[in-house]
Amino acid sequence: MSNTEPVELICAKFAESLARGTFARLALSSPVEVVDAPEKVLGRFVMLKGVPHLSLTLRYPTRDVTKNLPKSDAVSWLRAQLGTHFRSALVCTTQRDWQFISNEAGVARLIDHQPSAKKTPSPEHDRKRAGLLDDSARDWLQGLDVLDREGKLRVSMADKHRQINHYLEIFSHLAKECGWMEKNIQHPTSNIQRPMVTPTPERGAMEVGCSMLEVGCSQTNAPNRSSALQLVDMGCGKGYLTFGLWHLFSRVWKQPVRVIGVETRADLVSTTNKLARQIKADGLEFVRGEIQSVKLPPVDALIALHACNTATDDAIRRGIELGAKLIVVAPCCHKELRPQLGKPEPLAAVLRHGLMEERMAEWATDGLRALFLEWAGYRTKILEFVASEHTPKNLMIAAIREGEPFVDDAARKKIEELKNFFSVQHQVLDPLLGKNQTAS
Ligand SMILES: C[S@@+](CC[C@H](N)C(=O)[O-])C[C@H]1O[C@@H](n2cnc3c(N)ncnc32)[C@H](O)[C@@H]1O
Structure with missing residues (x-):
C-alpha cells in the first residue's frame, strides 16, 4: 500500500x-x-x-x-x-x-x-457559543449584563465574554494539574503541608463590614470545609471571574466549592452579593475588604485579575500565606520598579527610550514575581492571557505549589541577582526573603 x-x-x-x-x-x-x-x-x-x-x-x-x-x-x-x-x-x-x-x-x-x-x-x-459558558451560565451572565434579556451576547460585551471563557479554560487546565477535576476529590489542603509563614503585619485598616472569619464559620451558604475547595478572587470588581469560577466548579464539574470575591468598593460588593443570592449560588460570597489585610480562611486557590500595581504583589503574598496550592494573577499597571530601575550595560543605550524602559520595568516586575513564587515553593509559568490586540495587559503568572517554601537558596539567590542587576532597592514581596527556613 x-x-x-x-x-x-x-x-x-x-x-x-x-x-x-x-x-x-x-x-x-x-x-x-x-x-x-x-x-x-x-x-x-x-x-x-x-x-x-x-x-x-x-x-x-x-x-x-x-x-x-x-x-x-x-x-x-x-x-x-x-x-x-x-x-x-x-x-x-x-x-x-x-x-x-x-x-x-x-x-x-x-x-x-x-x-x-x-x-x-x-x-x-450550542454546547455553546463559547465552551464552558453554556446555557447554565445564562442567569449570572444576564445579571452581569454580558447577555441581554433574550440571552443574546451584547456586542459591547463580546470581549468580556471571550475573556471569561478563556480564563476558565486556562483555569480548568491548571485545576487539572492540581488534581481538582476528579470526582470525589480528596481535599487538596488536607495532606499537603502549608508553608510555615507568619502573616506579614497588616498594612491597611480593615474595612470589612462582616469579618471573613465570621463568614468562614457561618453555616449559611458555605459548603462543608472538609469537601469543598475554597477559592478567592482578589479585587474581583463586578465579579465576572468570581461568578465564572463558581460556575465552573458548581455547575460544570458539579463539585462543592466555596468562592469568595474580595473587593474594596462597597457598591460592587452589594450588587454582586445580591446577584449571587438571586441565582441561589450556594458557596459564592462577596466581601468588602482590602487585598492586603482582609481576613480570610485558608484557601486552595487565589486569583487576581488586573489588580493595580502592587495590589498584585499583595495578592501573591496573601496566596502564599493562606497556603494556596494554586495562585493565578494577571497584573495590571506596574509602577513600583520603574523609578528604581537602573540602566545596566549593555541595556543602557536601549533603556534611554521611555517606552523600552517601561516595558523593561514590567518585564522585571513580573519576572521577579515569578521568582518570588518559586522561592515560596511554587512551580510557575508565564502565559499570554488574552490576545494582545484586546489589551496590552495580557500576561498571566500561574503558580502551583509543589515544593517546600523558603528552603531553596538557589531560588532566593536568583531574586537577589535580578534585583542587583537592575539596582532595585525595594519590592513589595521583599519581606519573603527574610523567611529563609534553612538559615534558622
Ligand atoms: C481593574 S479592576 C478588575 C476587576 C476584576 N478583577 C476583573 O478583572 O474583572 C480592579 C478592581 O480591584 C479593586 N481593588 C483595587 N485595589 C484593591 C484592594 N487593595 N483591595 C481590594 N480591591 C481592590 C478595584 O476597586 C477594582 O474593582
Whole structure:
C-alpha cells in the first residue's frame, strides 16, 4: 500500500460518513511539529445558522481554540492534515471507526475497528457559543449584563465574554494539574503541608463590614470545609471571574466549592452579593475588604485579575500565606520598579527610550514575581492571557505549589541577582526573603 492510499481511504470514509449522516466524531493526535502546534484536534458536526459545519477544537497545552469549517471544506482539510501536521487520526462513524497511523518515516496504514459510537451526536451547536459558558451560565451572565434579556451576547460585551471563557479554560487546565477535576476529590489542603509563614503585619485598616472569619464559620451558604475547595478572587470588581469560577466548579464539574470575591468598593460588593443570592449560588460570597489585610480562611486557590500595581504583589503574598496550592494573577499597571530601575550595560543605550524602559520595568516586575513564587515553593509559568490586540495587559503568572517554601537558596539567590542587576532597592514581596527556613 503506498503512503497516499491510507490518506485517501480514510478521507473517502470520512466523506461517505458526512454524506450519509453516519459521522460521529474525529480526533487528530501525534502532531508532527511540537512547537506552537495543538496537541490534539477534535472535530464534530454542527449546524451554524442552518449551515452544516465541522467544528474543530484545537487543544493546546493551556487553552482550547475553536474553528468551524463549512462541511464542503472538511474532507480537503483532513487530507491536508494527515501525515503533514498529525501522524494519527481517528474517524468515528456509526458503522465503523477508522484509524490512520503514520510513522516518522511517513509510512502510513489504516486500521478499522468496531464503531465506538452507536448514534451520531446532536448537531446543535450550542454546547455553546463559547465552551464552558453554556446555557447554565445564562442567569449570572444576564445579571452581569454580558447577555441581554433574550440571552443574546451584547456586542459591547463580546470581549468580556471571550475573556471569561478563556480564563476558565486556562483555569480548568491548571485545576487539572492540581488534581481538582476528579470526582470525589480528596481535599487538596488536607495532606499537603502549608508553608510555615507568619502573616506579614497588616498594612491597611480593615474595612470589612462582616469579618471573613465570621463568614468562614457561618453555616449559611458555605459548603462543608472538609469537601469543598475554597477559592478567592482578589479585587474581583463586578465579579465576572468570581461568578465564572463558581460556575465552573458548581455547575460544570458539579463539585462543592466555596468562592469568595474580595473587593474594596462597597457598591460592587452589594450588587454582586445580591446577584449571587438571586441565582441561589450556594458557596459564592462577596466581601468588602482590602487585598492586603482582609481576613480570610485558608484557601486552595487565589486569583487576581488586573489588580493595580502592587495590589498584585499583595495578592501573591496573601496566596502564599493562606497556603494556596494554586495562585493565578494577571497584573495590571506596574509602577513600583520603574523609578528604581537602573540602566545596566549593555541595556543602557536601549533603556534611554521611555517606552523600552517601561516595558523593561514590567518585564522585571513580573519576572521577579515569578521568582518570588518559586522561592515560596511554587512551580510557575508565564502565559499570554488574552490576545494582545484586546489589551496590552495580557500576561498571566500561574503558580502551583509543589515544593517546600523558603528552603531553596538557589531560588532566593536568583531574586537577589535580578534585583542587583537592575539596582532595585525595594519590592513589595521583599519581606519573603527574610523567611529563609534553612538559615534558622
Ligand atoms: C481593574 S479592576 C478588575 C476587576 C476584576 N478583577 C476583573 O478583572 O474583572 C480592579 C478592581 O480591584 C479593586 N481593588 C483595587 N485595589 C484593591 C484592594 N487593595 N483591595 C481590594 N480591591 C481592590 C478595584 O476597586 C477594582 O474593582
